[in-house]
Amino acid sequence: xxxxxxxxxxxxxxxxxxxxxxxxxxxxxxxxxxxxxxxxxxxxxxxxxxxxxxxxxxxxxxxxxxxxxxxxxxxxxxxxxxxxxxxxxxxxxxxxxxxxxxxxxxxxxxxxxxxxxxxxxxxxxxxxxxxxxxxxxxxxxxxxxxxxxxxxxxxxxxxxxxxxxxxx
Amino acid sequence: xxxxxxxxxxxxxxxxxxxxxxxxxxxxxxxxxxxxxxxxxxxxxxxxxxxxxxxxxxxxxxxxxxxxxxxxxxxxxxxxxxxxxxxxxxxxxxxxxxxxxxxxxxxxxxxxxxxxxxxxxxxxxxxxxxxxxxxxxxxxxxxxxxxxxxxxxxxxxxxxxxxxxxxxxxxxxxxxxxxxxxxxxxxxxxxxxxxxxxxxxxxxxxxxxxxxxxxxxxxxxxxxxxxxxxxxxxxxxxxxxxxxxxxxxxxxxxxxxxxxxxxxxxxxxxxxxxxxxxxxxxxxxxxxxxxxxxxxxxxxxxxxxxxxxxxxxxxxxxxxxxxxxxxxxxxxxxxxxxxxxxxxxxxxxxxxxxxxxxxxxxxxxxxxxxxxxxxxxxxxxxxxxxxxxxxxxxxxxxxxxxxxxxxxxxxxxxxxxxxxxxxxxxxxxxxxxxxxxxxxx
Numbered sequence: 001x002x003x004x005x006x007x008x009x010x011x012x013x014x015x016x017x018x019x020x021x022x023x024x025x026x027x028x029x030x031x032x033x034x035x036x037x038x039x040x041x042x043x044x045x046x047x048x049x050x051x052x053x054x055x056x057x058x059x060x061x062x063x064x065x066x067x068x069x070x071x072x073x074x075x076x077x078x079x080x081x082x083x084x085x086x087x088x089x090x091x092x093x094x095x096x097x098x099x100x101x102x103x104x105x106x107x108x109x110x111x112x113x114x115x116x117x118x119x120x121x122x123x124x125x126x127x128x129x130x131x132x133x134x135x136x137x138x139x140x141x142x143x144x145x146x147x148x149x150x151x152x153x154x155x156x157x158x159x160x161x162x163x164x165x166x167x168x
Numbered sequence: 169x170x171x172x173x174x175x176x177x178x179x180x181x182x183x184x185x186x187x188x189x190x191x192x193x194x195x196x197x198x199x200x201x202x203x204x205x206x207x208x209x210x211x212x213x214x215x216x217x218x219x220x221x222x223x224x225x226x227x228x229x230x231x232x233x234x235x236x237x238x239x240x241x242x243x244x245x246x247x248x249x250x251x252x253x254x255x256x257x258x259x260x261x262x263x264x265x266x267x268x269x270x271x272x273x274x275x276x277x278x279x280x281x282x283x284x285x286x287x288x289x290x291x292x293x294x295x296x297x298x299x300x301x302x303x304x305x306x307x308x309x310x311x312x313x314x315x316x317x318x319x320x321x322x323x324x325x326x327x328x329x330x331x332x333x334x335x336x337x338x339x340x341x342x343x344x345x346x347x348x349x350x351x352x353x354x355x356x357x358x359x360x361x362x363x364x365x366x367x368x369x370x371x372x373x374x375x376x377x378x379x380x381x382x383x384x385x386x387x388x389x390x391x392x393x394x395x396x397x398x399x400x401x402x403x404x405x406x407x408x409x410x411x412x413x414x415x416x417x418x419x420x421x422x423x424x425x426x427x428x429x430x431x432x433x434x435x436x437x438x439x440x441x442x443x444x445x446x447x448x449x450x451x452x453x454x455x456x457x458x459x460x461x462x463x464x465x466x467x468x469x470x471x472x473x474x475x476x477x478x479x480x481x482x483x484x485x486x487x488x489x490x491x492x493x494x495x496x497x498x499x500x501x502x503x504x505x506x507x508x509x510x511x512x513x514x515x516x517x518x519x520x521x522x523x524x525x526x527x528x529x530x531x532x533x534x535x536x537x538x539x540x541x542x543x544x545x546x547x548x549x550x551x552x553x554x555x556x557x558x559x560x561x562x563x564x565x566x567x568x569x570x571x572x573x574x575x576x577x578x579x580x581x582x583x584x585x586x587x588x589x590x591x592x593x594x595x596x597x598x599x600x601x602x603x604x605x606x607x608x609x
Contacts, residue, residue, distance in 0.1 A: 010604045033177060033345075034599040035372035043369050048377035054385075068302065072310035090314040093396065097322040100389045104330045104382060111337065111378035115371050118363035125366050127348035130341070132177035132605075157607070 001142050002124040005153030006133040006160040010036065013134035016156030017042045020138060025149060031125070031135035050110040057106020058099050065098025066091055124164050139166060175445055176605075180598050184342075184591045185349050187441040191588065194440075202580040210574025213567045214289055222292040224567045230560025231551040235568040236290035238542040239575060242425070243283035244324070244397050245418070245538060249426025250276035251331045252390035255383035264454055266597035267446040271437055272430045273335040274590070278582040279429075280328050282575050289571060316399045323389075323396045330389055334382045335590075337375065340365050342591040394422040401545065408488035408549035411476065417469045424462040424508070425538035431455050431531035433583075435524055437592055446593055449522055456521035459534070463512035470509070484554055492548045496561075500540050501548075507537030 007013035010032075017030050021042055030039040069091040077085055112118070124137045136158070138149040150161055175183070217224040227234040250272035257265035288294045300321050304310045311318050343362035347355055365371060398418035401409040411417075431452070438447045477489045492501055511533050514520045521527065551560040564572075586592075 008605065009607045011607065029366070030369040031367045032369070032372070033367060034596045035376055036369070039369040040373045045370065045373045048374055050374055050377040050381065054381040058385075069313040072302075072304075072313065075304075076309050078312075087314055090319070093319045093392075094313050094322055096392060097319075097326045097389075100385050100392075101326040101329060103385045104326075104333055107378050107381045107385070108333055108337070111374055112363075115374040117365065117371065119366075120359065120364040123364075123366060129367050130345040130348045131181045 001146060002137055002139045002164050002166045003141050003146050003149045003153065004124050004126065004138075004160075004162045004164060005136045005150075005156070005158035006126055006128060007136070007156070007158050008133065009157065010134055012157035013136060014038050014042065016136050016153050016158065019152045019156060020136065020149060023148065023152060025138050025141070025145075027139040027141075029124070029137040029139065031129040031137065033130055033132060033134075036134075048114060050107060050114050053110025053113070054103055054107045057109075058103035060106070061099040061102025062095050064102065065095035068098065069094040122166075124166060126160075126162075133160075174602055177599050177602065179445075180595055180602075181345055181349065183443070183445065184593050184595050184598075185346060187443070187592055188346065188588055188590075189350070195584070195588075198440075199581065199584045202577045202584060205577025206574050206581050207577075208574070209570045210285075210578055213570040213574070217289070217292075217567055218294065224565060226563050226565040226568055228560055228562070230553075230558060231547070231562035233546050233550055234562055235543065235546075235564040235572055236286050238539075238546040239572055240283050240286040240290065241397055241418070241542040241545070242539050243279045243286065243575065243579075244394060245422035245425045245542070246429045246535070247276040247279035247283065247327070247331075247426065248390055248394060248419075248422035249279075249430045250274065251327075251334055251386050252276075252423065253427065253430070255334070255386040255390070258380070258383045259387070263601050264450050266601050267443075267593055268430065268434055268451055269597075270335070270338065270590070270594045271433055271587075271592050273331065273338070274583060274586045274592075275426070275429055275433055276331045277328070277335060278579050278586070279426075280324065280331065281582065282579045284324065284328070285575070285578065316396065316403050319396045320400060323393045327389055327393045330382070330386050334379075334386055337379060337382065338594065338597075339590050340375065341367060341372075341596045342594060345595050346591065391419055394418045401549070406549050406553045407482070407484040408477075408492065408552070409545070411473060413469060413473055413476065417473065420462065420465050420469055421538060421541060424459070424466050425535050427455060427458055427462060428531040428534035428538070431459070431527050432535070435528045435531075437587075438524065441587065441592060443593060446598060452524065452527055453521055456515045456527060459512055459530075460515050463509065463534075467509040470505070488549060488552055491552050492544065495548065495552075497544060497548050501544055504537045504540040504544065507533040508541065511537075 005016060007016065013030070013032070014036070017028065017039060020028055028043065030036075030043065032039060070086045073085050079085065124139065126133060126135050129135045136153055138146075138153075141149045146163065150163075153161055213224075225234055225236070250269070254265060254269040254273050257269065288297055291297055291300075299305070300311065300317065302311060302313075302318070302321070340362050343358050344365040344367065347358035347362055350358060395415035395418065398414040402411055402414035404410060434447050434451060434455070437443050474489065477485045492498070511530055514526075514530060519526075520530065547562045551562050
């Protein structure tokens with residue numbers, strides 16, 4: 001069971017989120033049509049682990065870029081004019097490009113893992129959350145908890161409240 | 169920021185989605201025209217060239233590079249508008265970027281695709297284009313990673329991948345808005361496109377971090393791409409091309425032509441998609457100022473290039489310089505100087521900078537100048553290298569001219585398809601620029 005409350009005003013929405021949080025509700029989702037730093041602060045979202053994926057991607061990319069250029073030169077040795085087989089300056093360009101390529105791809109992977117997307121299963125949602133409504137969702141609230149959550153949401157000024165069944 | 173008063177959140181959704189979901193006969197006529205131009209001017213002459221061989225182009229023994237490669241540089245350059253500018257303005261937290269960046273990034277993507285097509289046209293036997301990929305042949309021989317052409321392949325594929333991801337990830341919340349406003353197959357498609365986005369604080373938080381990292385990766389990437397394209401030329405020892413200044417020259421020129429391209433595209437979006445509410449004087453003013461700065465840097469680098477050729481005292485360099493300034497293609501050189509160094513100075517005056525029509529003309533002239541610049545680089549260097557017995561002459565054939573014209577049709581077709589599938593203005597980021605609705609207001 002989930003309780004959803006839709007707000008027209010950002011300030012009411014944030015107040016509801018803070019009150020729910022201070023009343024001990026943990027399983028809260030805050031839906032908004034635009035990113036709100038205050039909402040992220042209420043939930044205590046600090047530095048994202050996505051950055052670790054970016055760093056890992058960049059390091060793996062750099063190593064694999066150099067390995068690609070140097071390794072393929074060693075697979076088929078072709079001496080030219082007495083120059084070294086593994087030539088650092090041109091291979092740095094390949095290393096640089098691969099650093100960025102894998103950095104980007106790992107960041108993408110990190111985004112999907114951390115955000116939990118794709119998530120095509122039914123989750124509590126109001127289509128107006130992509131237009132102009134700010135929605136607070138309290139999941140896993142049953143019985144008295146649901147009544148308390150609804151009261152907090154209503155008191156904060158929600159203009160629409162819904163109780164929905166959630167597939168667990 | 170808004171010339172016609174601040175819209176509401178609902179207005180933003182309605183206006184932007186209307187540009188996607190409502191399609192009139194004018195759109196179909198325009199799309200029909202661009203498809204025809206691409207088909208008749210680009211693909212038919214290309215098939216003709218595939219049938220008769222690359223001799224259909226004007227390239228010859230002493231001029232083995234021609235218009236295809238100069239167009240390749242031009243389109244790669246145009247691609248430097250969107251993703252790079254968008255990423256720089258994102259990192260510097262410039263709010264004015266929010267209405268214009270999506271279309272600018274789309275420009276990047278489609279310019280890169282058009283540029284890639286020119287590589288395929290240039291190589292002649294396109295069915296062997298995979299030889300340039302980093303894969304071994306049947307004898308286990310890999311491509312030579314010391315070659316600037318391999319740098320190109322790696323840089324451009326990385327740029328294309330990063331730009332696609334950058335624009336796609338920035339559009340995910342807007343795909344959710346399209347999903348919520350549509351029904352039937354379109355709804356199902358956009359449910360897939362948006363990955364089931366709900367707009368939770370955690371999703372926004374993760375997207376914000378990921379997007380910033382994409383931007384951080386994309387900025388040095390974009391700079392490297394055009395530097396590498398310049399090395400295709402500068403790492404040769406051909407007089408007129410063998411300059412250390414080529415990398416910054418190309419990067420500056422690329423951002424310059426790309427920014428001018430943004431002005432042209434913004435004009436069209438305002439005019440045809442009725443985005444006057446979102447794309448206003450502030451965008452024009454800022455883009456105008458940016459163009460003036462880029463024009464001055466570009467002029468400075470051009471003067472330096474001439475100076476270093478002259479000051480070096482090499483007879484081969486002096487001959488290349490003389491041919492460029494006074495030879496057969498000198499009128500094109502001076503046209504380039506006029507359009508790219510002098511015409512943009514008009515933007516110093518507010519009367520020009522704040523007029524959409526005047527800015528449209530200036531932006532088109534700049535890009536004509538930049539297209540010419542790339543042609544001059546190719547046509548006046550390689551056919552005039554060293555001793556007179558190696559001198560040749562290059563004149564584009566009708567096939568090359570037609571394919572050049574057709575590439576604009578192809579780019580416009582891709583862009584027209586884009587605006588019906590992706591919101592041309594970022595819905596959620598425009599909302600970020602609006603003052604939040606307050607109960608006491």
